[in-house]
Amino acid sequence: MNYRFANIVLSLCLFIVGTHSLKPVLLMHGFALSTTAGTYHDWNHYVSWLNQSNPDQIIYDVNQLIQGIIANNDNFSQGFHIVAHSQGALLMRSVIEMYGLNVDTFVSLAGVHNGIYGLGPLDQYPWLENLTDFELTEIFYTPTMQQGFSVANWWNCAVSRDRYLENNVFLPMINQEIENNTIANYKTNFLASIKGSLHAFGSPQDGIVTPWNSELFGFFDDQLFMKSMNETYSYINDSYGLRTLDSQGKLFLYQIDNVKHAEWLSRQDLFEQYVLPLISK
DSSP states (O other), X not given: OOHHHHHHHXXXXXEEEEOSSSOOEEEEXXXXXXXXXXXXXXXXXXXXXXXXXXTTOEEXXXXXXXXXXXXXXXXXXXXXXXXXXTHHXXXXXXXXXXXXXXXXXXXXXXXXXXXXXXXXXXXXXXXXTTOXXXXXXXXXXXXXXXXXXXXXXXXXXXXXXXXXXXXXXXXHHHTTOSTTOOOHHHHHHHHHHEEEEEEEEEOTTOSSBSSGGGGGTOEEOTTSOEEOGGGSHHHHTTSSSHHHHHHTTOEEXXXXXXXXXXXXXXXXXXXXXXXXXXXXX
16 A cells, blocks of 8 residues: 555544434545645534534544444444545545445545646645646655655646656556556455445536546546546546446536535535435435
8 A cells, every 4th residue: 555545544534424314424524735625624514514404413533544433333334425525535435446345325526536737726835836737747756745745646747647657656556547557456346335326526616626627537638638537548448447337327427617626615505405415315
């Protein structure tokens, strides 16, 4: 396992929401790219809204490995839902591929599934803002940054796929893009884990993730034109099972206009219209 990935899983907080009548929900936050998102406080609104909608729900603040949580909690025996934002969506998909989980519904909010090539405003890292994409590639693809800065692990150099495959130690592995070096159980685990469905939400006005359609499993081509999920290597080659999931009728993509990156966490209208119906079962 990549050191940085292991470190992220150990250090990020989860909320678990569960009742006797509804399946539990795992909530995973993203990376602290700004002052408005990137800690366990991201889910304060969701916890409040869930309590309003289902007052008897039990909420835990969990700070341990996901497998340990599930193995020692009978609430998970019938499956559970995942709601994850930004980097958190990529991390939860990675955990599913690596270990296999009993997931009913996976809700991905602005997830960076195919990485980024370009940076939006970075309140927490202003020293990165004036660098070109070429300069960022040179920095992010150093061993130090690959081992110590998670954004570097999802930096996908669109103009040089060879650089991306050679120097990014995490995303090509998770997306199973390295020919003759795939891990068969990643695809098997992914497909076996999603018992219900995967729902990915993204917005052209996201303002942080570049290109925004990485949130819908798309990306740039080598000329920096956006391509859809169906045109990506992972989908065409079904490298980790995305095309199979789609053919099974279990994959749903939603382009929602005029939603900023962190607003998925703070806007109750989005929660009630799109998320709550998916996890209220």
